[in-house]
Amino acid sequence: MTDHTDHPAPTDHDDAPPSADEAxxxxxxxxxxVERKQLGGIPWILGIWAIAWGAGFFALWSGYDGGNPWFSIPLGVAGTIFGALIVGAIVVSAVVGARVGRGIQGASAFSGAVYGISWMVGSGVVFAIGIALTRAGADSAVMSLYYPAGYSLVAGLIYLMGAALWRSVDQLVLGIIIxxxxAIAPFFGAPTNNLVMAVxxxxxxxxxxxxxxxxLSRGRS
Amino acid sequence: MTELDPVIHAAARLRISATLASLDEGDRITFPRLQELLDMTAGNLSTHMRKLEDAEYVVVEKTHQGRTPTTYVSLTRRGRRAFEDYTETLRDLLGEKP
Structure with a gap:
């Protein structure tokens, strides 16, 4: 191939050596x-989870007796809203998250895959322990404290892992808060724990x- | 005055090197994704990639993913060092370093 065959110059960046400050x-x-193009989806993932937790746990709080004093919704409907929001958030996260490292192969792709798998393993374990606790006689009031707390623990730890992997202070702070x-939501008792989770x-x-x-829009450097 | 590496010191190759240097060491990127991150035409990117390859700053690997041929690009150790030296020289020239 000869040089400059299909250069759409001068719009394309060309060979003219820039000055030191231009360079x-x-x-x-x-x-x-590059950072914007690669990480641009992450705020959307976080935003979707803000809606899923905010609206989802608010719906649950409004579904339980002794919850929302202004209005209530049937618990079945609340559970369905919560489930749909969480499943939706998982799907969006998986799709957007998979696009973050696309086209890149190597050590970081392995880290990304481990990070993704950790969510499934962690959530699966919380679910399995929940079933065991129910079988052992834990009533629904106890379980309504356990599940949100268990998933928070998993989510918090995985964000901490993400902070370590990608040296991200944002994720560190988020992981600790989650x-x-x-940890504190169950101390409020059911159903107020759902309001704590939502807010x-x-x-x-x-x-x-x-x-x-x-x-991202300002740039970190 | 300190010499700026002529292989890197051209707008297009500087942007290519900066993009590849932002990947973790040991990572490689597909040619089409690199093209997206740079907003460059395939021909233009190939031309500049050839010059970086000749200087042994990048390595271009052609593999197959299933039946689809895939081209991966990464910075060599030499290329990463050259880019680091280059940016350090720039900062020196601009008096940004203590």
């Missing part, structure tokens, strides 16, 4: 653009989404 600006601009929310958990996801969006 440094070009490097920074390009690395910011884990702590999981503090959903709120943490929302703030994380906004912070990440802001840092």
């Amino acid at each position: 440094l600006a070009l490097i920074r601009e390009q690395q910011r653009s 884990a702590v929310v999981g 503090l958990g959903g709120g943490a996801f929302l703030v994380a989404a906004l912070v990440m969006q802001l840092s």
